[in-house]
Amino acid sequence: MAVNYLYSTQFCFDVIANLPYDLIAFGWIKDSNINSALYVLGLTRTVKMIRVVWVLVYFRKQEQKLHAGFACMWFSLACPHGTPESCLSPSWVSGSTDPSVVSVPALVSNGEWTCSEWSIYxxxxxxxxxxxxTTGYGDITAKNxxxxxxxxxxxxxxxxxxxxxxxLF
Incomplete structure (x- = not known):
């Protein structure tokens, strides 16, 4: 893993971003030219912004992993074994239009609830x-x-x- 990192382009950017530019600038520039040293230090802050690119790439990868994970979990709830036969009947995968799934009047029969208290809760x-x-009630809604x-x-x-x-902000 360390060898792969050493040969990656990210390592080069990290080395550039982490150099002690303040010590280098003050070591090379004489005392009479302090304004130049401060200017060089200002430029080094822009180099450190390279880290932002890598952070954005990292978060984009993590977001894709989360999307894939949640999609797999959501689908496994509808089809536990991954086959069409294993899909639960009132599910978003099966495309059930059963009104009793979300319609409260359809859940009541002769003044009695037709489902368990857990399901009602x-x-x-x-x-x-x-x-x-405010996520709304979109195309894919929970049905069981x-x-x-x-x-x-x-x-x-x-x-x-x-x-x-x-x-935080």
Whole structure:
């Protein structure tokens, strides 16, 4: 790993960005020419901005990994074994249009709930968090309890991350 890093272009940029330019500038320039030394130090700050490029590349790679991971988890909730036969019937993959999945009047039969209290709680929490996080009700929506719990987890993590980042600035 270290040998690969030594031969990469990133190593060259890191060496340039981490040189002690202040010591070099003050060592080469005489005391009478302090303005030149300060000018050289100002230029070195622009060289250190090279790090920003590598940070952006790093975050872009991490974002792609997160997208792939969440997509795999979301799909595995709908199709646990990865085959069309294993897809759960009320799922976004199967394209179910069953109105009882999200319609509250369809969940009530003769004044009694037709689903468990857990399912009612998950549906209510899913609707509340989806509304509050302003992610909307797009093309791909959770249609069973497993998908709803995963979507809730994802939205809450997203909100916490946003709150943390906005709290830093």
């Amino acid at each position: 998950v549906q209510s929490l899913y609707w509340t968090v989806t509304t509050m996080t 309890d497993g998908e709803r719990v995963f979507a809730l987890f994802t939205m809450i993590i997203g909100v916490l991350f946003y709150a943390y980042v906005s709290g």
